[in-house]
Amino acid sequence: MKLSLRGVSKTYSGRRGETDALAPLDMAVREGEFISLVGPSGCGKSTLLHIAAGLEPATSGAVELDGERVLGPGAEIGLMFQQQTLFPWLSVRENVRFPLTLAHHRGRAAGGAPGRGAARVESLLRLVGLWDFRDSYPAELSGGMQQRAALARALVGKPEVLLMDEPFGALDAQTREQMQELVLHLIQHHRITTLFVTHDVDEALLLSDRVAVFSERPGRVLATLDVTFARAARSSALKLDEAFLHQKREILALLRGRDRFETQRDRLLFGLTNTQSNSGEGGP
Ligand code: ADP
Secondary structure: OOEEEEEEEEEEEEOOEEEEEEEEEEEEEOOOOEEEEEOOOOOOHHHHHHHHOOOOOOOEEEEEEOOEEOOOOOOOEEEEEOOOOOOOOOOHHHHHHHHHHHHHHOOOOOOOOHHHHHHHHHHHHHHOOOHHHOOOOHHHOOHHHHHHHHHHHHHOOOOOEEEEEOOOOOOOHHHHHHHHHHHHHHHHHOOOEEEEEOOOHHHHHHHOOEEEEEOOOOEOEEEEEEOOOOHHHOOHHHHHOHHHHHHHHHHHHHHHOOOOOOOHHHHHHOOOOHHHHOOOOOOO
């Protein structure tokens, strides 16, 4: 399915006044395409994802799936967030099955017959390497395993579109790399229209067909870069490739083009220490 955002903007109104989170923006994610959103914290990336998911109303503009307006959350969209979202009182298998149970109770047996749902849960648990842990509870799993379960749960309803908000942001570097390899494997076998928010430029380049670089708040798209490395050539080793590093520098230069970094956290997340940002490599 094709996901389009047309003239979507967001202004939050609160007790302390209004916050312009997103400037009006257009974005079209083609069928099966994987687009990453990178940008400074607070520039509206999560807001954009929530609007695309139908979880948050846009102030202006519209979100469409294959031309049909998205008015609320639906089974055609799979969601995955950074924070722990598994139900602690359900086993891994029950967590992954949960969207099917919910759909069944709502009278929409998304997984088909119950038996077919069970087969799908099993194949996803095997795909993410959690079959041996199917009867464990979330508290018994590492952070990486919990996110693998969350990924299986996001996929169980056979969504047409996947929206992922910094899904690996809380993981250590090594686990993060394993999750990236898992997503690459998934993309190779099941292309699915995906919007992926990340702070990690390497991650964005490794996984995506295109990377949209956002300005600071109110977020707008500064540039959208095509990432053309062959899917078969994508693995962690690619991060050391000269062409990869060249594109990474291009994105960092766009991000550094901002007047300043809002927070020290940004500097750390983008790997920009004071020394590096003064090195003249497209610096501020
Ligand atoms: P990002 O994901 O890029 O870090 P967010 O979309 O979370 O950015 O936030 C964009 C801006 O909107 C920030 O200034 C944030 O404080 C504000 N914001 C986000 N959610 C709300 C909300 N529910 N109410 C008011 N302001 C919000």
